[in-house]
Amino acid sequence: MREKILKMLRNADGYVSGQKLCETLGVSRTAVWKAIGQLREEGYTIEAVTNRGYRLQDPQETDILNQEELEEAFHTRWAGHPLLYTQQTGSTNDDIMALSDQGYPQGTVTVASEQTKGKGRRGRTWVSPAQGNVYTSILLRPKMDPSAAPQSTLVIALAAREAILDLGVPENVKVGIKWPNDVVLSKDGGPYRKCCGILTEMRLEETEIRDVTIGIGLNINEESFSEEIRETATSLKLAFGRTISRANLTALLWEHFEEDYEQFEKTEDLSGVKAAYESGLVNIGREVRVLDPKGEYTGMAKGITDHGELIVVPTGSERAVLVANGEISVRGVMGYV
DSSP states (O other), X not given: OHHHHHHHHHHOSSOBOHHHHHHHHTOOHHHHHHHHHHHHHXXXXXXXXXXXXXXXXXXXXXXXXXXXXXXXXXXXXXXXXXXXXXXXXXXXXXXXXXXXXXXXXXXXXXXXXXXXXXXXXXGXXXXXXXXXXXXXXXXXXXXXXXXXXXXXXXHHHXXXXXXXXXXXXXXXXXXXXXXXXEEEEEETTOOOEXXXXXXXXXXXXTTEEEEEEEEEEEOOSOOOOOTTTTTTBOOHHHHHSSOOOHHHHHHHHHHHHHHHHHHHHHHTSSTTTHHHHHHTBTTTTSEEEEEOTTOOEEEEEEEEOTTSOEEEEETTOSSOEEEOTTTSEEEESSSOO
């Protein structure tokens, strides 16, 4: 009942009379009224006008995240087929690996509104509150050398930036990538702050890739952050000044990833997407601190190689150093970027 009424309202050009809903579904006005009430409780804005009927406000304007809205938003060929939504989970990456063990295909995507055991890099916890954000992961089964697969982390960062740009970015906001995979926002010329976290996990069988799981947490409509991360974290809503449809952004993310990943898969390197990645790389032309366990140093970032390494010319040297993704941290000299 609920799903059928939602579909009729979504497909209608204007109002749908209560009588038409009753006749089409073969139910009473009371049953229709109860179903409308359930949809309103879930967050749908449904206008009711005497002698005209019911009209559904665009769900994107009210940011509703559920299976129906995600399926309505997705227009991909393989990324998100199948697409599995849950309101709360431990970790979408763990969910994907469990589904992989059950034989689910490449392109399987999980989406959640809340994680209770979100994971960050190097064993850190990724804070995953229940309101306003999206946590989503994808299953990949690449047929490539295991040494190439970690570069997909840069591919998803590029896709996230492209998806955000598709939303229509205010003139006073800049969207960039801090190498290797932090998507960052700057408002009114202020410092760049992180709006997403990415974790890529690869499992091997002897010398071949069993599967790769890429997970991303996006700060979308969150309005406040803990004191611990307030100086380095932000959300799209705080930067844009408006509510963002999480279902729409999730769909845009995987649409862009699908295209960018196919380019990466062809060459098993970043040569096909390097120009697009560097166009958003905020490190280029900036002085950076390279936190190498062998010895910290500063230098000027020049771009990336086809394999995703950051090209840095150390201060006082003319010879470039290639900083490998995942091995060494890079920070700005005066701050996060």
